[in-house]
Amino acid sequence: MTVSAATRLDVARPEESRHRTLWHDAARRFLRNRLAVAGLAIVVFFLSLAVFADLVAPYPYDRVYYDRVLRFPFELAGHPLGTDEVGRDYLSRLIYGARTSMTVGIAVQMVAFVIGVPLGSLAGFVGGRTDFLISRFIDIMTAFPGLMFSILIISVWGGGITKVIFALSITSWIGIARLTRGQILSLREKEYVEAARCVGVSRNRIILRHLLPNALTPILVAISFGIPAAMFGEAGLSFLGIGINDPIPSWGKMVGVSNAYVRVYWHLALFPTVAVALSMLGFSFVGDGLRDALDPKMIE
């Protein structure tokens, strides 16, 4: 379904170059999309902040200066974005906050991929009772709000970054599994799969070599939208005060804490909210761009 018009013409080409053509086309379409490129720039910016936080941040995230509590931006030379309610450099905490946010976003989607894709393919390909069980399980999981599940898990096992990832992962794979199942269901009736089956290709090989590569693009798009969703989940939990624990910085938690100080210390609220909004916009632009680039049918 995602084979582009160009590749459909030269089916005779060896598999390697066909793959390169699809991705090459997609990259070209992606780079022509201005919003997608802007989004990519934002994502790269925050990702590098996350990776190189130790080098970029002027102070450790947990260093407390008792004599510099609640300073405004540029009030002190060493703290361009001011300090927080216990006297920690706000810029450094924002930078390390990127690390928290990105880690959770990416880790949760990795779990979603690792659980959702195998389960979805199994349900879609094997069918019958396996499909019934997995589908009903998915239905039941959908029948309850995902964020509520995470809150429930957190309230039972407590906060912290690994528990937040765990709590958000519990529901994150459902969409991926359902999507994969649908993809596999529609793809397995295609002629080329029938042909492969006729010449005696094994089930696993059909799934891995014929079905999954063709199902991959929509899954990829879903993952790219899932990352900001997971970041939202982390920010939300931390905002309520039940996500990331002190002293690890989290943008959501910084917003939540700032609520008590916002009347005077506006900078505590402004900077983390901008960080949350920018990073999520960036990831969404990339997701939109990827979707349009990978699905040639969208172009009209």
Place this chain on the structure above:
Amino acid sequence: MARYILGRVLSLLLVLFIVSVVTFFLMHQVPGGPFDETKAPLPPAAKENILRKYGLDKPIHIQYLNYMKNAVLHFDFGIPYQQPTTTVTALIAKSWKVTAQVGLMTVLLAFGAGIALGVYAAYHQNSWLDNVTTFIAMLGITVPSFVIAMWLILFFAVRLKWLPMGGWNASGTCLIGSAYICTDWIMPVLAYALGPLAIIARYTRSSVVDVMRQDFTRTARAKGLATKTIMLRHILRNALIPMVTALGVIIPNLLTGSIFIEAVFRINGLGKFFVTSIFNRDYPMIMALFLLIAFLWSLTYLFTDILYTWIDPRVRLGAEGGA
């Protein structure tokens, strides 16, 4: 139809059962209890009495059965640990009105403004308002409501000092003309509504554009009907069918979104109790709130599915993936 509804109701009950079991057993996994002795050491006899009073000395499955029996038969969800002088039912009864008020106003604003913006944008494609709508839609869909709420507070309450920082039905200027309107409604509803408003505007715009290209619209125009008639009778009627799907997405999210809005604006509704219950490990309260949300959530799904088939006869019920 009746068979389909019956099946859906049964699966709703199954879901509620599973949710209640999972919640109940998870709640009892929580480290520490409401009568933690680190806070107040108790003599063993007193502790035993307290445990017996709340039924905490029985095996867990008996506790569950007792709980469900009281909940279903007597609508009795126990006594909240945070306010032992009332019941959970009374506490929820007291605070749901505020949450429902916020939610109702949000739905009205989101649907009213969202449909209006979407229709306008479809009729004036690539005009400045269309671009503004697209921008707002992007913001509303991607940025969390509590971030928008914070920005509104920073701008309208802190910077301009036009609006109160928070509260609900609390700020002084409650009477404007003869209508009962509070200034402290504005920011929560705005922050809360922006996300759904954006989704609705987007849905409406694309489906109006779609219907505008249909043959029957061209026929209506060709036979000389007024633009307004075509818009109301031909386009909107058909374009609004997908809105039911949007409803199914938006209403459940509103149920959980209230937690954030109530936290930012310090509104004493269900959402606030939700958070305080988790902090206080108030099992009965958490249980009841989770069941309530699961119930409303499944009910919305059921309702929108039925509504959809009722509005659009082309949808066949019961078929796999058809509804």
